[in-house]
Amino acid sequence: MVDFSRIRGEFPILDQEIHGHQLVYFDSSATAQKPRCVVAAESKFYETINAGVHRGAHELAARSTVAFEEARAKVAKLVGANSEEGQEEIVVTPGATGGLNMLATAFGNASLGRGGEAAKRFALKPGDEIVVSKAEHHSVLLPFQELAYRTGATLKWFDLTDDGRIRSDTADEVITERTKVVAVTHISNVTGAITDIAPIVKRAHEVGAIFILDACQSVPHLKIDFHKMDVDFAAWSAHKMYGPTGVGFLYGKRELLEALPPANFGGSMVELAWMDKPAEYMAPPERFEAGTQPVAQVVAAGVAADWMREIGMENLMAHERTITEELLKINDVPGFRVIGPVESKDRIGTVSFDVDGVHPHDVGQFFDAQGIAVRVGHHCAQPVHRHFGLFASTRASTGIYNTVDEARKVVEVAKKVRPFFKV
Ligand SMILES: Cc1ncc(COP(=O)(O)O)c(C=O)c1O
Numbered sequence: 001m002v003d004f005s006r007i008r009g010e011f012p013i014l015d016q017e018i019h020g021h022q023l024v025y026f027d028s029s030a031t032a033q034k035p036r037c038v039v040a041a042e043s044k045f046y047e048t049i050n051a052g053v054h055r056g057a058h059e060l061a062a063r064s065t066v067a068f069e070e071a072r073a074k075v076a077k078l079v080g081a082n083s084e085e086g087q088e089e090i091v092v093t094p095g096a097t098g099g100l101n102m103l104a105t106a107f108g109n110a111s112l113g114r115g116g117e118a119a120k121r122f123a124l125k126p127g128d129e130i131v132v133s134k135a136e137h138h139s140v141l142l143p144f145q146e147l148a149y150r151t152g153a154t155l156k157w158f159d160l161t162d163d164g165r166i167r168s169d170t171a172d173e174v175i176t177e178r179t180k181v182v183a184v185t186h187i188s189n190v191t192g193a194i195t196d197i198a199p200i201v202k203r204a205h206e207v208g209a210i211f212i213l214d215a216c217q218s219v220p221h222l223k224i225d226f227h228k229m230d231v232d233f234a235a236w237s238a239h240k241m242y243g244p245t246g247v248g249f250l251y252g253k254r255e256l257l258e259a260l261p262p263a264n265f266g267g268s269m270v271e272l273a274w275m276d277k278p279a280e281y282m283a284p285p286e287r288f289e290a291g292t293q294p295v296a297q298v299v300a301a302g303v304a305a306d307w308m309r310e311i312g313m314e315n316l317m318a319h320e321r322t323i324t325e326e327l328l329k330i331n332d333v334p335g336f337r338v339i340g341p342v343e344s345k346d347r348i349g350t351v352s353f354d355v356d357g358v359h360p361h362d363v364g365q366f367f368d369a370q371g372i373a374v375r376v377g378h379h380c381a382q383p384v385h386r387h388f389g390l391f392a393s394t395r396a397s398t399g400i401y402n403t404v405d406e407a408r409k410v411v412e413v414a415k416k417v418r419p420f421f422k423v
Contacts, residue, residue, distance in 0.1 A: 374410075
């Protein structure tokens with residue numbers, strides 16, 4: 001039995017009052033709080049082995065390189081990726097947004113002929129199709145929309161069910177022989193719905209398309225095995241999985257990473273550089289890691305990955321499900337409407353809602369006055385809000401530290417919102 005009250009005690013930030021109330025943090029979909037071991041790992045790195053990684057001739061550089069590569073292996077283990085030398089499938093990025101932009105830019109470079117014969121599988125031209133969904137975070141939608149504009153390819157998208165799930169059942173119609181890239185979210189950061197990706201992956205591969213997963217909201221909440229899921233690329237951020245800000249990861253099948261041209265150029269990614277001819281780039285993952293790496297953050301992200309695995313993703317999922325079930329009762333509060341599935345099946349505890357007659361910013365402030373942190377706005381996902389006839393919503397999202405009592409408090413406070421605003 002995992003003692004979740006002990007785990008909660010590992011988050012010092014939660015032990016404080018906000019506006020005279022015990023802080024209740026329900027904004028983990030934006031960013032998760034950090035356990036002591038993660039905070040300590042970052043400062044210990046700076047206090048003991050801080051140095052740039054790779055190529056250093058001195059002992060600190062050697063130690064920081066070992067710590068950096070060990071962290072990569074820990075992260076790989078969390079998501080079912082390879083991490084042996086020469087087989088690495090994890091690229092360090094500045095975050096999910098950075099990883100997704102990097103991919104779209106690399107595909108754009110391949111479309112310009114960069115990367116030679118091997119990179120042709122990523123090249124796009126007018127008539128080709130890129131498929132996303134209406135549930136995408138702007139971090140997926142915009143880079144791939146821009147890629148379509150740059151290459152002349154056509155952007156297509158999956159529609160959503162009434163409760164906001166991606167219509168995987170339409171994969172055979174949406175993805176055609178002309179589709180070259182499919183990029184969809186594993187879990188919407190608005191609806192909390194888990195996408196049934198299997199039919200989409202299968203169809204994408206049937207037509208020879210590359211399948212990219214936005215795993216930002218799934219790595220922190222689900223047991224993930226990218227090999228089993230057969231995804232080609234996946235991007236996520238460390239700060240949502242109890243790790244530091246400023247760093248994220250891109251998973252890529254090894255053979256694809258080897259064929260993909262780089263997107264960012266500079267130090268630490270090149271074998272040979274000349275004035276009068278193109279450089280020879282390093283093998284992945286270094287090829288995609290130009291510049292000085294955020295080593296302390298990567299090391300701390302590795303600690304976060306191990307910490308999650310020690311708790312056990314099944315335990316974490318079961319714990320969060322009980323809180324999600326409680327939170328979803330907000331749908332029964334008069335005037336409240338959950339934007340997304342109203343049952344806990346195949347969803348996580350990211351619960352967005354509309355309150356009839358009250359603006360989300362007012363709703364958020366009302367919760368804040370009670371010490372409850374929720375997020376308001378469009379959550380960088382405007383098309384999914386339009387699907388529900390909205391521009392913005394209020395979102396309560398769970399983390400490992402939340403309790404059923406806290407979820408009950410959210411529902412109790414919710415009942416007071418409309419009376420307070422005299423609706
Ligand atoms: C589903 C989803 N995708 C992508 C992102 C972008 O993540 P980041 O801002 O950490 O790059 C987020 C962050 O909210 C998200 O929830």
